[in-house]
Amino acid sequence: MAEKKRGANEPEPRPIIVKKIIVDGHGGHHGGAWKVAYADFVTAMMAFFLLMWLLGATTEKQRKGLADYFTPTLVELKMASAGSTGLLGGDSMMSKENYPTTGGQGTLAITIPRDASGTKDEGGKAMRAADRQKFEAIKKSLEDRMTRKGLAKLRKNVRFTETREGLRIDLIDEADFAMFQSGTATLVPQARALIGEVSQALGTMPNPLIVRGHTDGLPYAAGRTMNNWMLSSARAESTRQALSQGGIPGSRFARIEGVADREPFIKDDAYDPRNRRMSIILGWTRGGADDGQDAEADAATRAAIAERDDPMRVAKEQAQRLDMGGTGLPTGAQLLNPSASSHEGKVGAKH
Secondary structure (H helix, E strand, O other): OOOOOOOOOOOOOOOOOOOOOOOOOOOHHHOOHHHHHHHHHHHHHHHHHHHHHHHHHOOHHHHHHHHHHOOOOHHHHHHOOOOOOOOOOOOOOOOEOOOHHHOOOOEOOOOOOOOOOOOHHHHHHHHHHHHHHHHHHHHHHHHHHHHHOOOHHHHHHEEEEEOOOEEEEEEEOEOOEOOEOOOOOOEOHHHHHHHHHHHHHHOOOOOOEEEEEEOOOOOOOOOOOOOHHHHHHHHHHHHHHHHHHOOOOHHHEEEEEEOOOOOOOOOOOOOOHHHOEEEEEEEOOOOOOOOOOOHHHHHHHHHHHHHHOOHHHHHHHHHHHHOOOOOOOOOOOOOOOHHHOOOOOOOOOOO
16 A cells, blocks of 8 residues: 655654563562461461470470480480380380480380379369269268158258368257267267168268267366366267277278367357267268368368467456356456466366
8 A cells, every 4th residue: 555645744653662561470569479488487486486385384304305306316326225125125114215315314204194084183083073972872871761760850960061071970969969978978879879870871882981079168177087188089989989880890990089179060159069069071082082172161160260269268258157256357358367267177067
């Protein structure tokens, strides 16, 4: 085609430039290279924090074990240590190690479960739960026995309490009922029958038994050879004999104790007749006891005992007992020599 002629005043045509742009798959900040670098950074940080946690959560012995595990130079050393050169060519728990971090003095680090559940704590909880079920069965059995044997009216004198020692069965005196003859360790017939039923109920479990005697705070008269410590111990022994006659073998008795008035049932009144009681404790199965179970109750008992033994309170009570005319001390008055009053004097009858 012939080129069109250009007029005299027509400008010269401009050249046409074609620019070809090749897009290279979302380059620049849309690329994926930074993701790889970020993943490496996060992995390194995770490894760092894991290392910090291991340093803080492990013992020196455990760290040595980890170091041995991740040290490749131990391969040859392990080949000639820990029983690998023995008859069977394998590891032995009793063989000596030859690892650098242990100096050749230790034995193989191995954890052996202490019971069927794998850990001591879980096994203890399982045994405690089983004991609780048996305790409930014993409680129900004893209540049924008392009903059948005509002792239902004494159910209010029997208290069941779970303590850190085990199931405690308290046989408690009341104002109208006493287990022993006054001031002696001789059981009354109803109490002997009650202890016989207790022995039958406790015979279903082989757990150890503790017999503990308690008295009230009323002391003996001056000059008497008997005191509350001797009385509580003698009554505990009488209770043990009655339990033995009911079929409890002697091997089951762990302790026979007399604690006098040191652990009152009614903490606010040391002279309350309910403080006179016998505690028969069926212990936990070995391994199932939990020393912290009854911590709050023990703390309350210790606080009550400390309050009961407060010198000022004891002095006021002694002054009131000595005041035979019924005239009390004026408010705020203090005794100059409270020790002069006899704490061995018995006022009133002793049950």
